[in-house]
Amino acid sequence: MRLDTRATGKWLSCGRCRELVYAEHFERDQRICPYCGHHARLTARERLGTLLDPSPTPIAAAPTVDDPLGFADVRPYRERLARARRDTGLDEAVLCVAGTILGRPVVAAVMDFAFLGGSLGCAVGERITAAADRALATATPLLIVSASGGARMQEGVLSLMQMAKTAQALGALDAAGIPVISLVTDPTYGGVAASYATLADVILAEPGAHMGFAGPRVIAQTIRQPLPEGFQTAEKLLAQGLIDAVRPRTALRAVIAQLLDAAAWGRGARTVPEAWRDAAPPLARRPEELPERDAWETVRLARNPGRPTTLDYTAWLLDEFLELGGDRASGDCPAIVGGIGRLDGVPLVVIGHQKGHDTRELVARNFGMSSPAGYRKAARLMRLADKLRLPVLTLVDTPGAYPGVEAEEGGQAHAIAENLRLMSRLSVPVVTVITGEGGSGGALALAVADRVLALSNAVYSVISPEGCAAILWRDASAAPQAAAALHLTARDLLGHGVVDAVIREPGGGAHEDPLRTAQLVRGAVAATLHELLRLGPERLVAERARRFRGYGVARKEVAV
Numbered sequence: 001m002r003l004d005t006r007a008t009g010k011w012l013s014c015g016r017c018r019e020l021v022y023a024e025h026f027e028r029d030q031r032i033c034p035y036c037g038h039h040a041r042l043t044a045r046e047r048l049g050t051l052l053d054p055s056p057t058p059i060a061a062a063p064t065v066d067d068p069l070g071f072a073d074v075r076p077y078r079e080r081l082a083r084a085r086r087d088t089g090l091d092e093a094v095l096c097v098a099g100t101i102l103g104r105p106v107v108a109a110v111m112d113f114a115f116l117g118g119s120l121g122c123a124v125g126e127r128i129t130a131a132a133d134r135a136l137a138t139a140t141p142l143l144i145v146s147a148s149g150g151a152r153m154q155e156g157v158l159s160l161m162q163m164a165k166t167a168q169a170l171g172a173l174d175a176a177g178i179p180v181i182s183l184v185t186d187p188t189y190g191g192v193a194a195s196y197a198t199l200a201d202v203i204l205a206e207p208g209a210h211m212g213f214a215g216p217r218v219i220a221q222t223i224r225q226p227l228p229e230g231f232q233t234a235e236k237l238l239a240q241g242l243i244d245a246v247r248p249r250t251a252l253r254a255v256i257a258q259l260l261d262a263a264a265w266g267r268g269a270r271t272v273p274e275a276w277r278d279a280a281p282p283l284a285r286r287p288e289e290l291p292e293r294d295a296w297e298t299v300r301l302a303r304n305p306g307r308p309t310t311l312d313y314t315a316w317l318l319d320e321f322l323e324l325g326g327d328r329a330s331g332d333c334p335a336i337v338g339g340i341g342r343l344d345g346v347p348l349v350v351i352g353h354q355k356g357h358d359t360r361e362l363v364a365r366n367f368g369m370s371s372p373a374g375y376r377k378a379a380r381l382m383r384l385a386d387k388l389r390l391p392v393l394t395l396v397d398t399p400g401a402y403p404g405v406e407a408e409e410g411g412q413a414h415a416i417a418e419n420l421r422l423m424s425r426l427s428v429p430v431v432t433v434i435t436g437e438g439g440s441g442g443a444l445a446l447a448v449a450d451r452v453l454a455l456s457n458a459v460y461s462v463i464s465p466e467g468c469a470a471i472l473w474r475d476a477s478a479a480p481q482a483a484a485a486l487h488l489t490a491r492d493l494l495g496h497g498v499v500d501a502v503i504r505e506p507g508g509g510a511h512e513d514p515l516r517t518a519q520l521v522r523g524a525v526a527a528t529l530h531e532l533l534r535l536g537p538e539r540l541v542a543e544r545a546r547r548f549r550g551y552g553v554a555r556k557e558v559a560v
């Protein structure tokens with residue numbers, strides 16, 4: 001199981017591919033094999049060197065009991081402890097410091113697997129907790145780098161209690177809005193995986209790192225279940241929605257700095273560029289400003305696969321978009337993507353349905369039809385935005401929530417309902433752009449916003465025209481009539497007040513000039529955020545509530 005690298009003179013043999021690597025180059029490249037990309041283990045000190053700026057300050061912790069049980073197996077615990085101390089030059093399996101990453105303040109707790117398998121005993125638990133306390137007292141983000149076989153058996157039930165102690169400390173950080181970033185390295189198991197390694201706002205992992213509660217050996221010995229390929233690897237955990245992202249060691253410093261930047265903006269004055277005030281292109285705000293369009297023709301345009309997708313917008317509009325995955329429970333739905341990026345230096349949480357430009361992409365993205373895992377991922381990212389005080393931009397383009405057996409069994413209805421309630425209470429600005437199809441509850445689950453914008457060929461409706469035709473006309477070919485009857489075009493939506501402004505698409509539609517379309521969206525979003533970011537949380541929530549409360553209430557005149 002253990003992959004590592006052993007020295008033979010100036011040359012090393014990679015623990016995975018066995019190729020010979022020149023030792024000096026290997027150390028220079030942060031112990032990553034140039035042939036197979038294997039990330040060999042780092043000591044805690046080496047890890048601090050790769051992540052933090054030089055000379056961090058150690059954080060003191062209360063003294064702890066050394067050998068509470070007087071434990072001995074084939075050797076006394078005290079002897080093992082003394083040996084670990086001698087071999088590693090550390091006095092325990094974690095180093096806790098206050099320092100900076102590319103100049104951004106951070107409190108870091110870094111585990112060392114070489115010290116008794118990085119096991120979680122009383123001293124480790126106390127130190128992690130002291131680091132969390134320091135983060136809380138100084139309102140500084142906490143970074144935890146895990147490498148552990150689990151709780152330390154030799155300290156018995158007191159080791160077990162460290163899981164609760166550390167979880168409690170992270171709970172206090174969460175309540176205070178202090179971000180916690182977890183970096184999972186190989187291996188992270190047992191009581192560490194089931195406490196501070198996974199109780200983070202963002203969980204990053206190194207390629208190939210293993211993480212789980214029960215290790216492969218335990219599973220094999222207890223229930224003898226065969227293990228699937230890639231079991232408990234970072235890549236599998238990502239696909240299963242259990243971690244946010246897998247990044248190579250060499251990229252971690254920049255990625256963590258980016259997260260620290262976003263958090264610092266949210267805790268600071270939240271300044272936006274003054275140029276945003278006038279960034280909007282000429283928008284249509286009343287129905288008569290838009291031409292009357294054939295509804296069915298508009299539906300077909302809204303579905304054109306050449307229109308920009310959410311990932312096109314994030315690539316073209318944002319700097320350093322970091323996609324964050326998973327609902328931490330059931331999966332990572334490819335039909336909804338989300339993450340943190342910067343628009344003119346302002347960090348945003350962007351979440352949107354993801355379709356594709358060809359059949360292969362569309363199939364891979366399930367045609368933009370989300371599962372419950374997708375809505376739960378969106379909810380997780382919206383909570384993160386709320387905690388970090390970052391504005392939310394959602395991009396809506398879906399035929400609807402996925403109508404399938406698994407989605408039903410996974411709680412589709414409740415996942416959508418939760419998002420409606422969650423969005424109505426978010427304390428940060430929420431801007432939605434309907435970029436294509438606004439299909440029913442699956443669209444609204446991302447669209448309970450302070451401002452809803454739409455592209456001029458977008459549609460938004462309670463049901464698809466085909467679905468409506470099949471039910472009411474009993475004939476799916478009556479879709480064009482249904483489309484007209486549903487009043488689902490941008491012009492109709494302005495009339496109903498469901499969208500606030502319409503972004504006019506260039507030429508014959510967004511698919512003819514996707515880049516220009518993205519630029520128009522950028523301007524409209526920037527101007528809208530400029531306006532909303534001046535409003536306090538109470539006002540945002542109150543006005544959002546008033547907005548949705550008003551729908552359907554009789555007015556003197558409805559201008560459609």
Ligand SMILES: [Zn+2]
Binds near residue numbers: 035038
């Ligand atoms: Zn290798």
